[in-house]
Amino acid sequence: xxxxxxxxxxxxxxxxxxxxxxxxxxxxxxxxxxxxxxxxxxxxxxxxxxxxxxxxxxxxxxxxxxxxxxxxxxxxxxxxxxxxxxxxxxxxxxxxxxxxxxxxxxxxxxxxxxxxxxxxxxxxxxxxxxxxxxxxxxxxxxxxxxxxxxxxxxxxxxxxxxxxxxxxxxxxxxxxxxxxxxxxx
Amino acid sequence: xxxxxxxxxxxxxxxxxxxxxxxxxxxxxxxxxxxxxxxxxxxxxxxxxxxxxxxxxxxxxxxxxxxxxxxxxxxxxxxxxxxxxxxxxxxxxxxxxxxxxxxxxxxxxxxxxxxxxxxxxxxxxxxxxxxxxxxxxxxxxxxxxxxxxxxxxxxxxxxxxxxxxxxxxxxxxxxxxxxxxxxxxxxxxxxxxxxxxxxxxxxxxxxxxxxxxxxxxxxxxxxxxxxxxxxxxxxxxxxxxxxxxxxxxxxxxxxxxxxxxxxxxxxxxxxxxxxxxxxxxxxxxxxxxxxxxxxxxxxxxxxxxxxxxxxxxxxxxxxxxxxxxxxxxxxxxxxxxxxxxxxxxxxxxxxxxxxxxxxxxxxxxxxxxxxxxxxxxxxxxxxxxxxxxxxxxxxxxxxxxxxxxxxxxxxxxxxxxxxxxxxxxxxxxxxxxxxxxxxxxxxxxxxxxxxxxxxxxxxxxxxxxxxxxxxxxxxxxxxxxxxxxxxxxxxxxxxxxxxxxxxxxxxxxxxxxxxxxxxxxxxxxxxxxxxxxxxxxxxxxxxxxxxxxxxxxxxxxxxxxxxxxxxxxxxxxxxxxxxxxxxxxxxxxxxxxxxxxxxxxxxxxxxxxxxxxxxxxxxxxxxxxxxxxxxxxxxxxxxxxxxxxxxxxxxxxxxxxxxxxxxxxxxxxxxxxxxxxxxxxxxxxxxxxxxxxxxxxxxxxxxxxxxxxxxxxxxxxxxxxxxxxxxxxxxxxxxxxx
Numbered sequence: 001x002x003x004x005x006x007x008x009x010x011x012x013x014x015x016x017x018x019x020x021x022x023x024x025x026x027x028x029x030x031x032x033x034x035x036x037x038x039x040x041x042x043x044x045x046x047x048x049x050x051x052x053x054x055x056x057x058x059x060x061x062x063x064x065x066x067x068x069x070x071x072x073x074x075x076x077x078x079x080x081x082x083x084x085x086x087x088x089x090x091x092x093x094x095x096x097x098x099x100x101x102x103x104x105x106x107x108x109x110x111x112x113x114x115x116x117x118x119x120x121x122x123x124x125x126x127x128x129x130x131x132x133x134x135x136x137x138x139x140x141x142x143x144x145x146x147x148x149x150x151x152x153x154x155x156x157x158x159x160x161x162x163x164x165x166x167x168x169x170x171x172x173x174x175x176x177x178x179x180x181x182x183x184x185x
Numbered sequence: 186x187x188x189x190x191x192x193x194x195x196x197x198x199x200x201x202x203x204x205x206x207x208x209x210x211x212x213x214x215x216x217x218x219x220x221x222x223x224x225x226x227x228x229x230x231x232x233x234x235x236x237x238x239x240x241x242x243x244x245x246x247x248x249x250x251x252x253x254x255x256x257x258x259x260x261x262x263x264x265x266x267x268x269x270x271x272x273x274x275x276x277x278x279x280x281x282x283x284x285x286x287x288x289x290x291x292x293x294x295x296x297x298x299x300x301x302x303x304x305x306x307x308x309x310x311x312x313x314x315x316x317x318x319x320x321x322x323x324x325x326x327x328x329x330x331x332x333x334x335x336x337x338x339x340x341x342x343x344x345x346x347x348x349x350x351x352x353x354x355x356x357x358x359x360x361x362x363x364x365x366x367x368x369x370x371x372x373x374x375x376x377x378x379x380x381x382x383x384x385x386x387x388x389x390x391x392x393x394x395x396x397x398x399x400x401x402x403x404x405x406x407x408x409x410x411x412x413x414x415x416x417x418x419x420x421x422x423x424x425x426x427x428x429x430x431x432x433x434x435x436x437x438x439x440x441x442x443x444x445x446x447x448x449x450x451x452x453x454x455x456x457x458x459x460x461x462x463x464x465x466x467x468x469x470x471x472x473x474x475x476x477x478x479x480x481x482x483x484x485x486x487x488x489x490x491x492x493x494x495x496x497x498x499x500x501x502x503x504x505x506x507x508x509x510x511x512x513x514x515x516x517x518x519x520x521x522x523x524x525x526x527x528x529x530x531x532x533x534x535x536x537x538x539x540x541x542x543x544x545x546x547x548x549x550x551x552x553x554x555x556x557x558x559x560x561x562x563x564x565x566x567x568x569x570x571x572x573x574x575x576x577x578x579x580x581x582x583x584x585x586x587x588x589x590x591x592x593x594x595x596x597x598x599x600x601x602x603x604x605x606x607x608x609x610x611x612x613x614x615x616x617x618x619x620x621x622x623x624x625x626x627x628x629x630x631x632x633x634x635x636x637x638x639x640x641x642x643x644x645x646x647x648x649x650x651x652x653x654x655x656x657x658x659x660x661x662x663x664x665x666x667x668x669x670x671x672x673x674x675x676x677x678x679x680x681x682x683x684x685x686x687x688x689x690x691x692x693x694x695x696x697x698x699x700x701x702x703x704x705x706x707x708x709x710x711x712x713x714x715x716x717x718x719x720x721x722x723x724x725x726x727x728x729x730x731x732x733x734x735x736x737x738x739x740x741x742x743x744x745x746x747x748x749x750x751x752x753x754x755x756x757x758x759x760x761x762x763x764x765x766x767x768x769x770x771x772x773x774x775x776x777x778x779x780x781x782x783x784x785x786x787x788x789x790x791x792x793x794x795x796x797x798x799x800x801x802x803x804x805x806x807x808x809x810x811x812x813x814x815x816x817x818x819x820x821x822x823x824x825x826x827x828x829x830x831x832x833x834x835x836x837x838x839x840x841x842x843x844x845x846x847x848x849x850x851x852x853x854x855x856x857x858x859x860x861x862x863x864x865x866x867x868x869x870x871x872x873x874x875x876x877x878x879x880x881x882x883x884x885x886x887x888x889x890x891x892x893x894x895x896x897x898x899x900x901x902x903x904x905x906x907x908x909x910x911x912x913x914x915x916x917x918x919x920x921x922x923x
Binding site for chain 1: 216393408447451458459463466467470
């Protein structure tokens with residue numbers, strides 16, 4: 001049963017990837033993710049590849065900041081019903097272009113930390129790298145249950161200026177999101 | 186009246202929906218301008234507006250479909266409603282369309298007017314100027330950093346941290362970091378010594394490090410949370426102190442004035458750039474909202490048009506329905522109160538009209554009922570009259586007659602044929618024709634008619650009708666059948682005559698006879714043979730004639746006498762057989778045939794009188810048969826003959842010549858005789874006896890020939906021997922009255 005479900009998941013994932021790859025070159029993708037236990041805290045390391053579409057790049061260069069959301073969830077696996085979400089947190093990043101400095105800046109909206117990068121690639125790399133990110137306290141996890149973590153990154157359309165939003169909702173170029181990436185915990 | 190108006194509620198819903206939509210659209214406009222706090226709700230507002238719009242469209246579509254269905258079903262008022270709706274919409278849409286068109290034009294123009302090439306150029310130039318200014322500063326900073334690097338190159342590894350701190354204090358730098366060539370931090374000194382930044386210095390990007398390693402110094406303007414900072418990364422040349430080349434990173438704050446101005450320029454540039462970029466989407470958004478507002482306005486106008494048209498037409502359709510109802514004869518329908526205008530006045534007038542109509546109809550109905558009941562009353566009275574009533578029109582043709590008239594005139598109630606020339610009615614009209622022709626207002630006349638039942642004597646009174654109420658001066662005839670009355674009077678007169686005759690004539694007869702006999706006895710011997718013969722013949726004649734007279738007087742006596750009846754129960758069959766025993770063996774050449782009812786009827790009768798009755802009838806019949814060369818007399822008894830229950834019929838039927846034509850009705854009157862001899866009292870006495878017994882006698886010439894006398898005795902003595910037939914209770918109109 002589980003094998004079947006896993007297979008189905010895999011199939012769906014592959015289909016989604018294929019679709020994403022076929023439909024447009026741009027997109028987000030979680031390359032790898034893994035958690036480890038460190039001093040009683042589950043910490044996440046992950047790498048996400050952001051590839052912006054033409055429209056998004058154009059907007060960025062024209063002074064429109066882009067906001068990326070990273071949703072992280074920890075789920076308790078259950079046999080017969082859907083998995084229970086134990087913890088869920090969202091990291092928001094804002095990518096903006098500073099014309100005076102000719103630099104790209106990445107702002108962590110959760111902390112307010114701002115960092116400038118001379119190139120877009122460097123900025124996207126920095127934004128896509130999660131190191132020792134604390135997810136939850138290990139004491140919240142029951143030792144007998146099996147857990148899994150999952151992760152995805154999406155472009156937040158609601159954070160765009162309002163005139164762009166209807167277009168962004170309708171256009172595929174703006175629908176930038178990675179599928180859920182699941183790793184065992 | 187149909188008062189089903191679901192549109193009021195629908196219209197309220199549409200109104201509320203429209204108001205909400207307009208509010209939402211207003212907020213949407215504010216959100217588009219990105220100025221309000223509704224910016225975050227933009228998408229939600231858009232979805233809400235879309236849904237509201239769809240709901241509004243559905244609601245209005247429903248009412249339009251309903252209207253279309255009503256038009257197709259030809260409901261009253263629906264076509265007028267449709268026309269009004271079309272008119273309203275046409276009136277509303279044209280100006281709205283024009284306003285829409287110009288609004289779109291103005292929208293394009295005004296958004297385009299935000300952008301100016303010169304402004305754009307000025308902003309670009311301002312940015313460039315800022316960069317140039319900062320570039321000078323950066324060059325300066327780089328030179329300073331290179332100098333610092335040279336100073337550090339001479340220092341040994343041990344004193345490097347101290348030197349770094351010293352150098353930082355001396356220079357403008359906010360942070361100095363010395364790194365190994367591979368990027369490991371060797372020493373750091375920060376303006377904020379105690380802050381976390383000193384512990385974890387900002388590492389330059391890997392690409393920067395690579396550039397520096399290749400010997401190219403790096404300087405950049407970095408954005409920070411607060412504004413800008415300058416970053417210079419140089420290679421520390423290898424000296425005695427350090428075995429290999431190092432890397433120095435120095436961070437400098439941008440002087441306050443530069444920072445403020447730079448930020449200001451950048452934000453203005455950013456905002457303008459964004460605005461230019463968003464120009465088209467912004468236009469689309471505004472157009473979308475404008476179109477939504479237009480559509481909502483149009484839909485609201487349409488809905489209001491439907492509602493207003495229905496409201497306007499409602500009294501008209503009520504009137505149409507009411508008119509139909511009145512045309513169909515329903516006057517008791519009142520329309521609901523209309524609005525306070527000309528339509529309302531019309532509705533009020535219509536109601537007043539129907540009320541008046543209803544009252545008129547009720548009055549007509551009442552009077553008609555009164556006339557009907559009076560007529561019915563009159564008819565009943567006329568039907569119960571024993572007198573016949575007949576009305577004639579001005580030409581003398583019968584118009585109406587009552588049941589008694591029909592009975593007296595022997596008309597068939599089912600098919601009263603007034604044109605039959607031989608009918609009694611015709612005879613009656615002929616008899617009174619001279620009165621009808623004359624001018625006399627009233628007259629009376631006794632008329633004798635020959636009806637199938639015999640001669641009838643009518644007392645007829647007539648009077649001319651006045652020339653009013655559409656009768657055209659006809660006549661009304663009232664007549665009574667007085668046949669029986671006349672008969673009774675005649676019988677009574679005869680009885681009196683007979684009694685007197687008997688009394689006055691019989692007294693002198695005996696002296697005459699005695700005197701004649703005495704004369705004969707005394708003078709027969711004394712006279713000679715010749716005279717004696719004359720005397721003998723004379724006295725003989727006298728005696729003989731006196732005897733005959735006596736006989737006649739006795740007969741009169743019999744007729745006049747009303748003896749006390751001694752009624753006993755008589756078995757009629759036995760009694761008839763016994764009495765007629767005398768006539769057995771054809772005493773006069775006539776065969777007597779008895780046809781007796783086996784039921785053996787009993788009647789209450791006086792035997793002597795009954796015997797006399799039988800003798801009289803049979804004798805009379807035999808004489809008639811003998812004269813007429815007949816040979817047979819049938820005597821029959823029958824219990825309950827048809828048409829006459831509770832009675833016994835005794836009938837005599839011969840095959841003689843029958844009663845003479847015209848005298849069938851009065852064969853029972855005294856001195857009506859056809860025979861050469863006889864007193865003419867035989868059948869009169871028979872009738873008298875029958876009547877003494879409460880019976881009925883009748884003479885007729887049956888169609889099969891001969892004569893027939895039928896006598897009916899009641900089986901219940903004292904009872905009503907002659908049941909009066911029920912009279913039909915309707916006045917019959919003749920078919921050809923006019």
